[in-house]
Amino acid sequence: MIRLHHAHQTRSMRTLWLLEELGVEYELVVHPFGKNLRSSDYLRLNPSGRVPALEIDEGCMFETAAITGYLCELFPDTALGRAPGDPERRDWLVWVSFAETISQHTAALTQQHIALYEDEMRSPIVMKLEAARLGKCYAALEGRLQGREYLLDGGFSAADISCGQAVYMSRHFARTDPFPAVEAWYGRITDRPAFKASLPPRNERLYPREFYPVPEMQNG
The missing domain is CATH 3.40.30.10 (Glutaredoxin)
Structure with missing residues (x-):
């Protein structure tokens, strides 16, 4: 069970x-x-x-x-994993774990945009910093995906699932448009039936909006 x-x-x-x-x-x-x-x-x-x-x-x-x-x-x-002894085992572990690096920044932005209800509780500085950190994560993925369809040369794996789900969440706060390899990879993996089956009903989403921009910081 x-x-x-x-x-x-x-x-x-x-x-x-x-x-x-x-x-x-x-x-x-x-x-x-x-x-x-x-x-x-x-x-x-x-x-x-x-x-x-x-x-x-x-x-x-x-x-x-x-x-x-x-x-x-x-x-x-x-074949979604890479067993001990597999030459791709090390990279598989790295990219499965990298999903949490992405997610920690998304969690901070979720708190700022969603969990804190009063504007005076929110920090535009924190939002800007965390969104920039997501950009750094995208850059790491962009570098890895140069010349690759998936994160591992051996093909689609749970590393793509882990990072792909993290990017699905992070795209509510930081756009992937400046990263063409990430965009192509993300489109490829989210076209899979299993990804679509994991999506929430529209009326039960945690994020009512598709995108939450960083608010303008007030001078003075």
Whole structure:
């Protein structure tokens, strides 16, 4: 039995996309983004009160990179992972983990734009810095994707899922237009049926808007 605890437009989307690519049976439990994740029942699944939580093999996992590694090892025939000894193993680990670098900046911007309701609580300086840091992440992906269709020479993998989902989220705050290789790669991976299956219904999105620009800073 595989049961994924998920909230729309959060890191758990990464695991949902991966499960769809793996083509395995699973149960999806969708939680609203909010205080119910702090309930005692849920904290027994994920003590940080976040998603994902993946019930599997009579236990429970959290942290998307760990879940990604475990699922890819559990279903090796899908070729979405790179096993120990594979020459691409090192790069696979790097790019699966790089998704979290992208996501931490997106999380800061989500707090600024979404979680803080009053304008005086928000910081245009923080927004500008974090959006610029996302640009640095895009530049790293752009460099990696020169001459490649995917992040690894061996083809599409969970590294593309991890970073692709992170970019899906980050594009709400920093555009990828200046990075043609990233744009082409992103279009390629998000055209996959498994990605489309992981998308939230429009009326259940965490981000009501497609893009949140950095507000102008007031002088004086």
